[in-house]
Amino acid sequence: MSAPADSLDRIAAIADELKLANLQPQIAACRNQLHAGNHGIDVAVFGRFKAGKSSFLNHLVGRDVLPIGVVPLTAVITRLRFGLGEQARVLFLDSAAKEIPLAEIHLYVGENENPDNRKKVAAVEVELPELKPFAPLRFVDTPGLGSAFAHNTEAALNWLPNVGAALVAVSSDAPLSERDLALLDELRRHTPKIVLLLTKADLLTEAQRAEVLAFVREQCRRKWQTELPVFFYSNWPPLEKFKTELNEQLLAPLLHHRNETAGQILRHKLASLTGRTLDYTRVALAAATQAESARAALREKLAEERQQFDLFREELQVLSRQWSAQALDQSLLKLKPQQEALQEQIATELQTQFSQWPSRLPPLLQTWRDWLQTLLARELTGISHSEKAMFLEPLQRAEQHLRRTLQALQHRLAGHVQTALGVTLRPHDIALEVPEPSMPPIDIGYMDAAFSLISPLIPMSVFRPAIRRSLLRKSRWETGKNMSRLASDWRDRVAKGINELTRQAEQQALDELTALEQTAAQTQSNVPRLRQMITDLENCAFADTMPEVNEVLLQISSLLKDERGDAVWERVLRGVLKHFHSETGTIHRLDAEKQLLHLVAQVGLPPPMLEVVKTIPVGKGIAGQVVAQNKPVTLCNLQTDTSGVAKPGAKQTGVGGALCVPLRDSDAIVGTIGIGTIRPYEYTPDETRLLEEIGRTISTHLSKITPAALS
Ligand SMILES: Nc1nc2c(ncn2[C@@H]2O[C@H](COP(=O)(O)OP(=O)(O)OP(=O)(O)O)[C@@H](O)[C@H]2O)c(=O)[nH]1
Numbered sequence: 001m002s003a004p005a006d007s008l009d010r011i012a013a014i015a016d017e018l019k020l021a022n023l024q025p026q027i028a029a030c031r032n033q034l035h036a037g038n039h040g041i042d043v044a045v046f047g048r049f050k051a052g053k054s055s056f057l058n059h060l061v062g063r064d065v066l067p068i069g070v071v072p073l074t075a076v077i078t079r080l081r082f083g084l085g086e087q088a089r090v091l092f093l094d095s096a097a098k099e100i101p102l103a104e105i106h107l108y109v110g111e112n113e114n115p116d117n118r119k120k121v122a123a124v125e126v127e128l129p130e131l132k133p134f135a136p137l138r139f140v141d142t143p144g145l146g147s148a149f150a151h152n153t154e155a156a157l158n159w160l161p162n163v164g165a166a167l168v169a170v171s172s173d174a175p176l177s178e179r180d181l182a183l184l185d186e187l188r189r190h191t192p193k194i195v196l197l198l199t200k201a202d203l204l205t206e207a208q209r210a211e212v213l214a215f216v217r218e219q220c221r222r223k224w225q226t227e228l229p230v231f232f233y234s235n236w237p238p239l240e241k242f243k244t245e246l247n248e249q250l251l252a253p254l255l256h257h258r259n260e261t262a263g264q265i266l267r268h269k270l271a272s273l274t275g276r277t278l279d280y281t282r283v284a285l286a287a288a289t290q291a292e293s294a295r296a297a298l299r300e301k302l303a304e305e306r307q308q309f310d311l312f313r314e315e316l317q318v319l320s321r322q323w324s325a326q327a328l329d330q331s332l333l334k335l336k337p338q339q340e341a342l343q344e345q346i347a348t349e350l351q352t353q354f355s356q357w358p359s360r361l362p363p364l365l366q367t368w369r370d371w372l373q374t375l376l377a378r379e380l381t382g383i384s385h386s387e388k389a390m391f392l393e394p395l396q397r398a399e400q401h402l403r404r405t406l407q408a409l410q411h412r413l414a415g416h417v418q419t420a421l422g423v424t425l426r427p428h429d430i431a432l433e434v435p436e437p438s439m440p441p442i443d444i445g446y447m448d449a450a451f452s453l454i455s456p457l458i459p460m461s462v463f464r465p466a467i468r469r470s471l472l473r474k475s476r477w478e479t480g481k482n483m484s485r486l487a488s489d490w491r492d493r494v495a496k497g498i499n500e501l502t503r504q505a506e507q508q509a510l511d512e513l514t515a516l517e518q519t520a521a522q523t524q525s526n527v528p529r530l531r532q533m534i535t536d537l538e539n540c541a542f543a544d545t546m547p548e549v550n551e552v553l554l555q556i557s558s559l560l561k562d563e564r565g566d567a568v569w570e571r572v573l574r575g576v577l578k579h580f581h582s583e584t585g586t587i588h589r590l591d592a593e594k595q596l597l598h599l600v601a602q603v604g605l606p607p608p609m610l611e612v613v614k615t616i617p618v619g620k621g622i623a624g625q626v627v628a629q630n631k632p633v634t635l636c637n638l639q640t641d642t643s644g645v646a647k648p649g650a651k652q653t654g655v656g657g658a659l660c661v662p663l664r665d666s667d668a669i670v671g672t673i674g675i676g677t678i679r680p681y682e683y684t685p686d687e688t689r690l691l692e693e694i695g696r697t698i699s700t701h702l703s704k705i706t707p708a709a710l711s
């Protein structure tokens with residue numbers, strides 16, 4: 001059994017034995033995290049018809065599993081993943097499922113055999129032994145642009161934030177048309193993890209590929225002021241190198257990063273759980289070894305708390321109702337500008353559309369209804385997505401408040417323990433699971449357009465302007481009505497979430513109290529067993545991992561995972577400096593060929609120093625020494641250093657203590673990270689180890705920057 005799984009089992013057994021029900025949510029969270037590393041990561045392939053999506057996936061798998069062709073082919077989503085045996089399953093819209101032979105996939109996936117998805121297929125799932133090298137990545141083939149986004153976008157878009165990478169396939173010979181840009185724009189609203197895949201690279205010469213790459217980069221920069229990762233691809237055997245590149249630079253790091261982050265989260269959770277279990281066991285031991293009078297004093301205080309518990313519960317429920325009630329008013333107020341903008345947009349569009357609508361009243365009204373329904377459904381779906389954070393705000397506020405309330409209770413209980421037994425119960429993480437409501441369906445229902453003022457017998461030529469005005473008014477009203485409905489649907493979902501959070505908080509408070517009552521009931525006969533438990537927990541592999549260390553690693557991982565561009569390095573550096581209580585920092589990228597270090601980011605250096613640290617030859621200065629010696633270098637006072645490591649220029653930094661460590665990708669040094677304090681200070685061996693650990697987290701990302709781009 002692995003060390004984390006083993007430790008977790010031992011902790012769970014101790015929690016059971018001491019009846020510490022309050023530890024159960026944390027234990028469950030650790031178990032989930034333990035398995036999280038094995039969960040799939042979706043790599044979804046989007047793009048226009050015939051961009052080569054299915055061909056790309058077939059090539060990656062190594063055989064023709066998905067149908068391809070010169071006419072639009074893929075009609076439903078297909079998910080491919082590793083499985084020991086070859087298997088294909090069709091999932092239908094009515095939730096039924098059916099196993100099929102692999103060779104029959106085209107009957108369900110292909111537009112020819114399943115036109116307009118008459119077979120009502122939701123998705124096809126395929127397991128293939130060939131995908132073993134990529135496990136647990138899952139690849140998703142999507143229908144060409146148009147079908148994927150025209151109808152029911154919700155499922156596809158809701159799922160997008162969870163994808164590990166959204167590959168957008170664009171044919172190299174016709175790169176980045178307006179429609180490609182529109183698709184990228186749409187995707188960028190839902191996930192930052194977009195990668196451009198320029199397919200059919202064999203249709204271009206090497207020189208043309210360079211031109212296309214420059215063009216694509218320029219387009220992206222112009223449109224979004226940032227770059228997207230771009231990969232060429234071809235299924236032509238002489239261009240196999242593109243597959244290798246994609247593998248090494250995108251798929252492998254995706255897997256690596258996932259495991260690394262999952263591992264860090266697990267260590268953090270286990271360390272905090274171990275610490276908490278130890279605390280309770282120590283309280284139990286103190287109770288067991290102390291006089292009956294001490295135990296009785298604690299029991300009395302806990303009994304008072306229990307009597308107060310109903311009051312505590314009522315207070316939470318009143319607050320919960322208040323939060324839910326305020327949610328609607330607040331969101332309607334915040335949506336007002338959007339509502340007005342939408343009403344304006346509708347008015348403008350109606351002006352242009354109206355002249356093309358039928359002249360007879362009944363078909364005209366029908367056309368108006370259809371037009372408004374489509375438009376409102378599209379726009380409200382957009383608003384629901386873009387304002388999701390705003391709708392969820394009351395839930396976040398409730399969570400913060402409940403957390404503080406639980407902390408206050410924790411503090412009070414710890415005070416009782418301290419007074420009665422003289423043992424400290426440290427504050428611990430409060431694990432409230434915030435339920436994430438899904439987006440409400442956008443349902444623009446029947447519109448009650450009664451136009452009794454205007455009889456169908458009255459000549460339309462006379463009344464057309466009046467009807468247009470009337471439809472305009474009615475459109476505005478329908479917009480307001482549906483906007484309110486969207487807000488109240490969200491309010492209902494958020495209210496359900498708040499109720500659930502309140503229930504969790506009540507349960508945790510009660511479990512906390514019960515756990516302490518249990519520990520206060522320990523007696524002398526349990527002392528040997530409690531001592532044994534404490535030794536076990538202290539020897540647990542995670543007892544010495546400081547939670548705050550993992551915190552900084554996690555923070556850096558998530559910055560690097562979610563953000564792109566140069567600014568991320570400065571943010572990483574600021575995070576590191578905050579943790580080390582240091583004021584200055586630098587990250588350099590090594591150009592191994594030229595033996596030069598190029599500055600990637602700095603914080604806190606005085607302007608005259610910037611030129612000095614911009615490029616550092618290997619062997620010179622602290623960073624240069626780190627590379628030359630291939631090990632960390634630390635100085636306790638740069639101002640008075642006489643070892644020769646610090647260049648005279650470095651003294652101008654005003655830095656006292658300094659620590660710099662190599663950044664390694666596998667074994668090769670790819671750069672350095674240095675930190676410094678204004679005051680004289682000697683960084684400890686633990687701090688050096690932590691900076692090296694941080695270095696491991698950032699070096700794979702740093703190695704993606706080409707040194708040439710910095711010189
Ligand atoms: N030259 C060349 N042609 C390719 C390559 N990849 C795909 N094609 C051709 O491009 C056409 C479309 O390929 P598909 O894989 O069906 O494209 P798709 O994006 O899945 O298309 P839909 O499912 O209809 O959206 C086919 O005729 C393929 O033979 C490639 O690497 N090189």
Ligand SMILES: [Mg+2]
Pocket residue numbers: 053054055067068073074141142
């Ligand atoms: Mg296809």
